[in-house]
Amino acid sequence: MSGESGAKTTQVPGPAIILVEPQLGENIGMVARAMANFGLSDLRLVAPRDGWPNEKARAAASRADHVIDAVRVYGSVAEAVAELRFVLATTARTREIPKEVLGPREAAAALRERESLGQATGLLFGRERWGLVNEEIAYADKIVTFPVNPSFASLNLAQSVLLMSYEWLQSGLGEGELPTRAALPELDEMPAPKAELVGLMEHLESALEPTGYYRTEEKRPVMVRNLRAMLQRPGFTTTEIRALRGVVAALEGRKTKRDIARAAGEEDE
Numbered sequence: 001m002s003g004e005s006g007a008k009t010t011q012v013p014g015p016a017i018i019l020v021e022p023q024l025g026e027n028i029g030m031v032a033r034a035m036a037n038f039g040l041s042d043l044r045l046v047a048p049r050d051g052w053p054n055e056k057a058r059a060a061a062s063r064a065d066h067v068i069d070a071v072r073v074y075g076s077v078a079e080a081v082a083e084l085r086f087v088l089a090t091t092a093r094t095r096e097i098p099k100e101v102l103g104p105r106e107a108a109a110a111l112r113e114r115e116s117l118g119q120a121t122g123l124l125f126g127r128e129r130w131g132l133v134n135e136e137i138a139y140a141d142k143i144v145t146f147p148v149n150p151s152f153a154s155l156n157l158a159q160s161v162l163l164m165s166y167e168w169l170q171s172g173l174g175e176g177e178l179p180t181r182a183a184l185p186e187l188d189e190m191p192a193p194k195a196e197l198v199g200l201m202e203h204l205e206s207a208l209e210p211t212g213y214y215r216t217e218e219k220r221p222v223m224v225r226n227l228r229a230m231l232q233r234p235g236f237t238t239t240e241i242r243a244l245r246g247v248v249a250a251l252e253g254r255k256t257k258r259d260i261a262r263a264a265g266e267e268d269e
Contacts, residue, residue: 015088016042017161018120020136023049023128026122029060029068031125032156036064036208038165044080045073049237069212077124077136082195085119086111086235089140090160091131092153093108096118097229110166119190123164138228140195141235148213191235200248201228202240207252 017035022028022045032043045052052073061068074080081087088107089099102110111121124140126132137143145156148164155163205224214220236244 003154012123012197013115014042015115016044016045016080016084016120017165018046018077018122018124019048019123019157020046020077020132021049021127023156023183025050025054025056025127026060027157028054028071029057029062029064029135032057032061032067032071034158034162036061036067037064037162038169039166039211040168041067041070043067043071046080047075067250077139078194078198078218081122081124081139082198083193084122085191085193086114086121087124087194088142088144089124089126089132089137090144090146090164091137092124092145092148092155093149097134097137097225099137099140099229099232101140102144103142104146104163104167104247105171107142108164108171110142112171117190123161125157127158136226138225138232139198141232190237192238192241196238196241197231198244199204199234200236201231203245203248207248209229 017031017040018030019031022031028043028045035041035043048054050072053068058065058068072080088102088111111123114121123144124132124136126136144164144178146160148155204227208214214223234240
């Protein structure tokens, strides 16, 4: 197809839009169109039901071909967010995982602030019918909830992406001040990529297995989820994650410096 519309579009850095198990190609296409309207272009799909590529998606994108052509497909949320350093999850429901809840304008400001620090960001959107599950929300740093009429709170997938894409563009209009500035800690280093954080989580969970920490198999999923929520909260840097993995390795009984360095990812340094 001709790239005429893509050639005229200015690619603006911004958050990755991540759709988890989207069902209809038409919905993916309408999401791509909404993204293009407001200058976003990084669309990621996690296990789309009808596979990819999808011609129905291209047709519904209404010539947002540059977004469709650049789509990346992943097998899991963990893979889709692996190199991102700050992720927000969109959900309208109260969840068991305690995370800070932002409105869309505040969320856009937080994303803009992180991007200004050179940090790759992303927005998670759930399935059309039931959204995101707790295990997927656990990969996010904070939650975004839309202020909608409580008696008719349902938004479709493209509407949700459109609202966040609009707020993203609005947050960057004008010179200097943002409409809402998110309060961020002083950061000496960027937060580690999600893949490194997940590695720490899995290492700790594995180390705890033989200790009896989980008490019963029935309690294990909730205890693991709570551990992951706590580890997600501080925004550990790569250096901090390596240090923590070294601690876990030492507690596992890996006595040699080489064993501990290998667990911490420092063997070659």
